[in-house]
Amino acid sequence: MTSATHRDAAEIGRTAQGPRPVPELGEQRSAADLSHVDTTLGNGLRVLAVRKANVPLVELRLRIPFAGADPLHAATAEVLAETLLTGTTRRDRIEIDTELALIGGELGTSVDPERLVLNANALASGLPTLLDVVADVLTSASYVDNEVARESARLVERLAVSRTQPRVIAREALLKHVYGEHPATREIPQAEDVAKVTPEAVRALHASAVLPRGSVLVLVGDIDPQGVLGEIEKALQDWKSDDSAKVLPPLPEITGGDVLLVPRAGAVQSQIRFIAQALPRTDPRYAALQLANLAYGGYFSSRLVENIREDKGYTYSAHSGFEFTGKTATVGVDADTANEVSAPAVLETQYELGRLGLVPPSEEEVESVRQYAIGSLLTSLASQAGLAGQLSALASSGLGAEWLAEHPARLAAVTVDEVAQVALEFFAPKRFTGVVVGDAESLAPKLAALGGFTVGEPAES
Template identity: 70%
Template sequence: MTATPTGTRTGSNGSGTHRSAEQIGTTDLGPRSLPPLGEQVASAGLDVTDTTLGNGLRVLAVRKATVPMVELRLHIPFGGAGPAHSARAEVLAESMLTGTARRDRVGIDTELALIGGELDTRVDPEHLALRGDALASGLPTLLDVLADVLTGASYPDIEVTRERDRLTERLAVARTQPRVIAREALQRRRYGDHPVSREVPLAEEVAEVTAADVRALHDAAVLPAGSVLVLVGDLDPDAVIGEVERSLRGWHAESAATPVPPVPEVSGGDIQLVARHGAVQSQIRLSAQAVPRTDERYAALQLANLAYGGYFSSRLVENIREDKGYTYSAHSGFDFVGGTGTLVVDADTASEVTAAALLETRYELGRLGLVPPSSSEIESVRQYAIGSLLIGTSSQAGLANQLVALADVGLGADWLTAHPRRLADVTAEQVAEAALEFFAPSRFTGVVVGDPDTLRPGLLALGGVSTDGVTADEGG
């Protein structure tokens, strides 16, 4: 066996210089052909127990003994009206783990560390979420800490003040970020003053929250009925239900947790120009009504979305990133709120090419319906969809995340295990129908966030863009 000379590179040509990807992918007879797609392996079933406890809490316990760990996800519906609710919910989530009647903050952290575990909280307009993990042998301790927090969180004044002040500083910074501004503008364009539009409260609203406000919100809203607990890991699904029931026996209430009200349907219309004076980059955000996961057309729509902009080899990415260089990143995907689904398209572009990028984005929307994905495109996105789903649920954490999202809308593990087959059975005709129906440019509305002085001429020439209420930069 001959040794490779020092200094040469694998994949170099005879002279030792590095070859480009295009050179490597090409032979004297032309481009190298791609290997055929592999045959899809059927998804295995899951060992699941899905039940509702006496206090109204739905529990899904799933055995996945790949590692001796357990993943925990608890989602509590946390709807509320008015900006005060959003601000109080954020402070509650930040300070929920700072102490109980039995444990202070250090005590909680210490007990979790001893079982190789962690527990954290987060909130959005729909849910208060608690997420944790631990060694399987430490699950009783994890459940005990969870129960203690749910039933006995004390929200000490000093801790709430500290967390509130930190949150106020972070929010003041976050609300200056272009993507946060664009997301809020899109939500208001789609849903007006609906509670889901208040994803990020104002810093001044948070600054007014007191420890008493947070305690009152916990008592009124942290409730088991209507909530979902998912446990995935090295466990016995039937036996763990008894553990959960014993641990959470003190968590009960006469009323149920409050879901967010249904969102209005997204209607097509003009795109709104949102001023961000002096910005050198713009954010394009488009949206249209889609269907929920339970709709029989969802699998076909999922494949149509992937072909449009849902992965790196999609038409949108090939056009405005690879071909024209208008953006570093373009993407389309789904937003789910309650039992509804919407399509969202996003791209960040330099200000001088924003109108051109929007033109091409609309062009690809129309082209998807009029020139539907070819058989080879469909097979590529089909394999991507099935493969990414299987990869995403191959870990305990990934499976737990998928299951709790499905459980939020009343679905279970059976939907997840059956979905690869639904994707495999979608026909080219069904994808074409979904593309024509759901990706018609007239169905979309949205926002463009950027410098109006730079963007207005091109966007007005393009048409379908409203500049109402947008003023010139008085500062010049």
């Protein structure tokens, strides 16, 4: 009996005649025509209901603008999100969970400096019950003292662990570097602030900020979009206010500049984070910029990944991508590297930024990222949850189902020259700033040699 010989991927991919040919990319389908209703109710709530009947389920996303300038707002908002579903004047926590279980449903919350989000799903037949539970927590969440105390204690423990994580430290350092004291920087509250939050403060925040006017409700599933409006309006008839939900103030524009070295004594890894201003989805050039980003670092076959991961082995993961806040957009680059290769990784990351503009993506590169962009978009819309998530994300820009349906055509129409133009303009190294979090004793001399770096205050950990 002969023993099997292990072959690596390169050997498997070759024949006696040379490398195996890569199959031709298939023809991309256009986005499906989405039967939907997009309207605003009398209480100021925008409702976007979409029929997607591939399974007898429904996905719900409620996005409430939830900004606040008070120093304790982030902590109070986090406690509110943790305790919103712990009981109402009609139901306690167990009754909420039981009613959701009977309709195969789940309901969760999340919050950040920009928004409070309710995420839910259920059997389509259970939608009236789901809407009733959602309406109940929106209008009569009780925030009883012992529930607030219990969830606050758990939150303090989680925050203590979270703030030791290098990626969390790097994220906070980056936001403070580019936005200063803007409320957007308070993504994770301080544990000591959470300890100060009282049940009265949580109830007051709910009354003043959990508001329908300016919020967006997305429903996707086995529903009649037009017919479901009556159900929604009936369920939410008591959720009303003359005030509007609080929108995050516009972010300061990022103009580039020195990269900040944030000392983290004894760290064996560094976190590299670069950021620059980008284009919002509403800009006619966004599709071209999306393709340029993919070519740079937006997917596994990108230039950045090929350079610092595949070729040089500096990092396991490198990535670039967009972040949208309100009507503004940024493009960010991130990589985590071992200390000894952090400075070379920074050099190569900046080199690839410059090369994207000076040696723009070829026709073959553009076609590859175009197919990837269209294919990944259509894949993300294939499920009800994916479509609901996309529509909820678009809501902050005032966009909806039409934008999604038309975007594959926009991507298909982008020319190689248009990609080259936005690459040169928006990926120029001088437009970027950022942070490197790591051991300053070993990194500072090397980064100083590269130029464009300053040393900041040590990271809290």
